[in-house]
Amino acid sequence: MRRYLLMTITLAAVLALASLAAAEPLPSWNEGQPKRAIVDFVQRVTTAGSADFVPMPERIAVFDNDGTLWAEKPMYVQLAFALDRVKALAPTHPEWKDKQPFKAALEGDLKTVAAGGEHALLELVMATHAGMTTDAFAQVAKDWLATAKHPRFNRPYTELVYQPMLELLTYLRANGFKTYIVSGGGIEFMRPWTERIYGIPPEQVVGSSIKTRFELSEGKPVLVRLPEINFIDDKAGKPVGIHQHIGRRPIAAFGNSDGDLQMLQWTAAGNGLRFALIVHHTDSEREWAYDRQSHVGRLDKAFDEAKANGWTLVDMMKDWKVIYPFQQE
């Protein structure tokens, strides 16, 4: 008797789990091609015995961050951080008052900063991201994110994440995927908060980095951040970063700009069923609308490739019921 009850209960538990997994996924996604394509892909790679079945350890999904998981307008969040850090550090750098690009940064003159090009940005990043231990930098990044507000929405930047993408991360993980961030942004700028906001632990974050050096400081081991580029995890760097960190090819990749093109190509070209998706920013009211002409998050070549290769294109205005969690009723 007890044995039958046990079987009944086990069966009930299995059914409960199955129904949980089958519960309507992606509630903030409108019915449409992108949602259907995602669900179809996940069902095919997770159905045992199917020709497209992928064993769990190989279910690797990679996500760009800026413009794919959270907002990148009016400027990259990390640039806002660097500009605020210049202001915070200015009292100990009196020379910055007369020296570009620091002068412009201190005056809030973004045009002049931008006119300095990549070199100016690099100078700002090096001056604000190096010269302290890794522990100290993580704390600075955490403290800033706890207080800084997005200029348009007047909310912490970590609230400017896309609700439909949070649901997608959860849905993939519920189906045995390991979710990674693969971003052009600084790896150590992201790691202090990605676990809390996205459920992605530090070891699953790939990003750009500066070099660090191991030192004994008064007998205590520290890692000191050096003003020297280690790795740029953008464009052709993304497959390289994926290979370095993960060591196997993803089966699904999610991006929004030309910076993600090579990551999408690398993922899509693997053996077996693969999934590539691009978030197209089409919603000027709830978010921003931009693509081929944008300086930040330009979507041009990758747009053409998506169409040519049949990658999934998300139209944010049409496909997403809400953009940010705070816009939910």
Added chain:
Amino acid sequence: MRRYLLMTITLAAVLALASLAAAEPLPSWNEGQPKRAIVDFVQRVTTAGSADFVPMPERIAVFDNDGTLWAEKPMYVQLAFALDRVKALAPTHPEWKDKQPFKAALEGDLKTVAAGGEHALLELVMATHAGMTTDAFAQVAKDWLATAKHPRFNRPYTELVYQPMLELLTYLRANGFKTYIVSGGGIEFMRPWTERIYGIPPEQVVGSSIKTRFELSEGKPVLVRLPEINFIDDKAGKPVGIHQHIGRRPIAAFGNSDGDLQMLQWTAAGNGLRFALIVHHTDSEREWAYDRQSHVGRLDKAFDEAKANGWTLVDMMKDWKVIYPFQQE
């Protein structure tokens, strides 16, 4: 009634799991200080409510590979691989017959190779590890390991792994630890087989690397291995590699040589309870005995630090019932 039965069955399941976890761990370890220290550490960090409790995501354990998880005598396995590759590639490199260190490598003259120092070794590695795609290299490494035999034991190198360390890896994972390799060896030389042999997936392998470049080869995306050092994951490089790949500090570290010293220091200096262990090669009969004077796997400074800091020292002869799995009855 059914409810009580459910509770009973749940309780039974919990007890069964608990007894499974409590089953005599580390059967190939003799009773003694190292085994007691390991079990005590694991119990303290996994006991909820204990002052030393560590949440599961933070239970990171790092293992050196050569000399800690598998044999490194009479030479690093990867050097044996490089020497065999020189022989295999020689027909397409007629110039090697008259050029050092290739000439010596082809003649099996290890003394001359060694006399060339690091530079000669680097030349051999670059000539044999670069110039192909990452996929091609993984296949070459896999094929070699499937056929090459250890000169003393006449068995595949992957059988020269330490049975007590395999048990330790399993024991830690059963207690919620994430186990990583952090090795001076080549990351792409290890990744093709660490999951099968150690249960450690590619994304949990940290090692030395050469640079790679993303290319479209006849429209197909590939990563090409370049003859240029990217990162040396040895000595002061180990904490740097840990930080790059894992992004948080381990709570336990396992090594066997001075190359592991900084990894052990970095781990041991973290907040809360930490565990540092050194495998001391003391068994000239079943394995090899070496420490302060050895060229490969020298244990000198780290030996002194282990004693000064109370790190756990494993005496292989005394503490291990068997060394290799094939030595088990």
